[in-house]
Amino acid sequence: MDYQAVLEEVAATAAPQVGRGQPAGYIPALAGVDLGGFGMAVADVDGSVTGVGDWQVPFSIQSVSKAFGLALVLARDGESLWGRVGREPSGTAFNSLVQLEYENGIPRNPFINAGALVVTDRLQSLTGDASTSMLDFLCTQSGNPAVSFDPQVASSESEHGDRNAALAYLMASYGNLDNPVPTVLDHYFWQCSISMSCRDLALAGSFLARQGVGTDGSRLLPARDVKRVNAVMLTCGTYDAAGDFAYRVGLPGKSGVGGGILAVVPGRCTLCVWSPGLDLRGNSVAGVAALDAFTSLTGWSVF
Ligand code: GLU
Numbered sequence: 001m002d003y004q005a006v007l008e009e010v011a012a013t014a015a016p017q018v019g020r021g022q023p024a025g026y027i028p029a030l031a032g033v034d035l036g037g038f039g040m041a042v043a044d045v046d047g048s049v050t051g052v053g054d055w056q057v058p059f060s061i062q063s064v065s066k067a068f069g070l071a072l073v074l075a076r077d078g079e080s081l082w083g084r085v086g087r088e089p090s091g092t093a094f095n096s097l098v099q100l101e102y103e104n105g106i107p108r109n110p111f112i113n114a115g116a117l118v119v120t121d122r123l124q125s126l127t128g129d130a131s132t133s134m135l136d137f138l139c140t141q142s143g144n145p146a147v148s149f150d151p152q153v154a155s156s157e158s159e160h161g162d163r164n165a166a167l168a169y170l171m172a173s174y175g176n177l178d179n180p181v182p183t184v185l186d187h188y189f190w191q192c193s194i195s196m197s198c199r200d201l202a203l204a205g206s207f208l209a210r211q212g213v214g215t216d217g218s219r220l221l222p223a224r225d226v227k228r229v230n231a232v233m234l235t236c237g238t239y240d241a242a243g244d245f246a247y248r249v250g251l252p253g254k255s256g257v258g259g260g261i262l263a264v265v266p267g268r269c270t271l272c273v274w275s276p277g278l279d280l281r282g283n284s285v286a287g288v289a290a291l292d293a294f295t296s297l298t299g300w301s302v303f
Pocket of ligand 1: 061062063064094095113157164189192255256257258282
């Protein structure tokens, strides 16, 4: 596969979509971001990485971090997480409170905010420092020791985090958090603030295409658990638009309101695309268009 040629064609196809949509206005530190950015990278299972556009420009990974959080907890703790969080699409917004009360404080899946807070809580119990353990993992797997938190984004989220606090306190009232709510929120905001490029994220997610083996050759997860993380990404990874994403792209994916999307072609490669303009559901407009173009051009989807 001539990745460079494919990516250039994909970028040209997605170009009319760049600049469309809105930034994540509810996080002030992200509200002013230039909507004109677009980058895309492919990390082949052989370890090589190819990119186009702003593929080496760091951006706020936001909820893409949730895919790594789930993998880190499954790797340490096996199946027990599933007693505290489900694995069904929610059919509601990623930060909805309503369903959480009906369902007794058990979030529908690990990728809505409530579910990710439970995952962060578990990672905190398992490691003693959830956000730093995620950062260390991302530095190692991307091969880039400069991957870092963005304190401005973390504090902006914390200052405007009433909705996430409400989710956390509601779950705590049902006994579904082990650590103090402020601790869980803090680690959650720090993990969302991590700043990485498409290159870094595609490499860091490589284990999802390599049956659990990371870029450093170490086994991060059993192949069985990689299948499971990818399945949850496919069904729940792109907010309340996972059906539309599966229809258009046909790959497991995890998006974030920073405009990044990580997608996996099992056995072949991981893809990361970034463009900050979001559609009404919170997915990058140009990012989804680019992934749609990539799988249409290559025929590489899971379907
Ligand atoms: N930190 C963001 C929040 O909690 C993440 C949202 C996202 O990317 O889905 O609202």
